[in-house]
Amino acid sequence: MDTAPHQGRIWPTVESIPVSAVTDKPPGHLGPVRTEDVAGAVGTGRDTTGGAGAATGVGTAGARPRGARANPADELGFSGDPEQRGDPGDDMLHAQRVWDGTLAANRLDAAGVAAERQRVATADVTASVSLIVDGRPDDVRASIESVLEHTDAHVVALDLGDVDGAGEVLHKLALRHPDRITEWRVAETPHWRGGSATWGACRAKLLRLDTSEVHVLMETSVVLTGDALTPLVAAVADGAVAAGWHGLERPPEGAVTPPDDTEAAQGGLERQLIGAGWREAGPGRVRALRGDLMAVRRSAAISALPEDARDGENADLELSMALKGELVVPSDRLPVRHLRRHG
Structure with missing residues (x-):
């Protein structure tokens, strides 16, 4: 990706940035999209927020609190308690410990083999991480540096108005890593912070x-x-139209209360209805994905993105429902965390 013509230049608006490349070329290294109907798919209720806890499901009276890990070794296949109490001379106990250790090693080996297979399978698939920079410079630095450290993906970032100096942070990182980061900077500030640049226009650009x-x-x-990107890209390469960190499940019919007339008069009625009552879902096939970390076939996203979305509220749900094909959450917990909630 050639960065020389615009690196460091500040454009007046998002719309003024020229696009000269052919952007709707067919994917070269992706498998065909699986187009099975995913409407009505339900998640497992598993906690996908990145914490240590797991949902306990139905009939779990007396279960440990969410996030507690009474026996971390159990997650790797050990059957004994954390202290492995018992008679050291007990042959059955010794055999069980050997078996537990073998299971744990096998699971770790399997995880490593699976990860390596995913890396090999996606080696030729090109992927870019896109970021809208709208302030909070420390978060911008940490987010971009984490992508550079843990992946080989290219970063394409759009700064809106250098809010709080975040654009300057992006610019310095782009100068330091010109082969990994492509930046575009505009004087226009974000709509959700009182400016005129909308989420839809930024994402479309x-x-x-x-x-x-x-x-x-x-x-x-x-x-x-x-x-965290290889499992997402691997899912897309394998036939999903999109894969993400957080899946969502549609609320039951009749469970959504329509907004009042005041909200409707302010616009975005459909967007408000879409966002009401959705619940976390996954792993596996889901009805929608959150846009905090979501990998999508770019050729499919171009026609599905809600370009009229002003501030991104529930726009990720609109994008999800407009995509034709399977949306999935990987079965393994992704190594991702939130720094803080951005309004």
């Missing part, structure tokens, strides 16, 4: 400026603590 097969929507409130 980033999609068209990117030339990768897989376009990763990521928020600057998110940091990677490991390679």
